[in-house]
Amino acid sequence: CVVVADLGRTHHVDDVAGLAELAEPLGYSAIWCVEHHFDREYSMCPDNIQLLTYLAAKTETVEIGSAILNIYSRTPGALLQTAAGLDNVSQGRAILGLVGLRAGERGPTGLDRSC
Numbered sequence: 001c002v003v004v005a006d007l008g009r010t011h012h013v014d015d016v017a018g019l020a021e022l023a024e025p026l027g028y029s030a031i032w033c034v035e036h037h038f039d040r041e042y043s044m045c046p047d048n049i050q051l052l053t054y055l056a057a058k059t060e061t062v063e064i065g066s067a068i069l070n071i072y073s074r075t076p077g078a079l080l081q082t083a084a085g086l087d088n089v090s091q092g093r094a095i096l097g098l099v100g101l102r103a104g105e106r107g108p109t110g111l112d113r114s115c
Contacts (some may be wrong), residue, residue: 013051013054016051016055016102017054017058019031020058020059020062021058021059023062024059024060024061024062026107028062029062029063030063030064030065030095031052031055031059031060031062031063031064031065032049032065032066032067032095032097033051033055033065033066033067034048034067034068035047035048035049035066035067035068035069035070038107042090044067048066048067048069049066049069049082049083049085049086051067052066052086052090053085053086053089053090054066056086056089056090056091056093056094057089061093062093063066063093063094063095064086064093064094064095065094065095065096066088066096066097066098066099068097068098068099069096069097069098069099070099071098071099083096
């Protein structure tokens with residue numbers, strides 16, 4: 001599988017799409033994108049559903065997965081709608097990986113998950 005973890009200053013979405021298009025004929029089974037907000041050391045893909053939807057439109061057979069999708073940055077309804085949209089564009093190839101915040105992390109939500 002291919003994991004896309006950083007879309008910082010060095011990568012453009014078309015570069016990532018090129019990797020996805022290259023990985024597919026080479027036999028890779030999945031492409032995963034990591035979402036994490038406001039942390040350039042870990043990932044700079046603040047909305048991996050948008051990126052995954054774009055990659056789904058550029059590929060035909062590889063599974064498209066969110067390595068993490070932060071459940072605290074979306075309402076349940078918005079999460080379901082975006083996941084359904086990704087599943088539709090990917091024609092059933094979407095894999096949804098969900099996560100909360102890391103221990104002690106507040107992020108933009110202000111929630112402290114250390115307790």
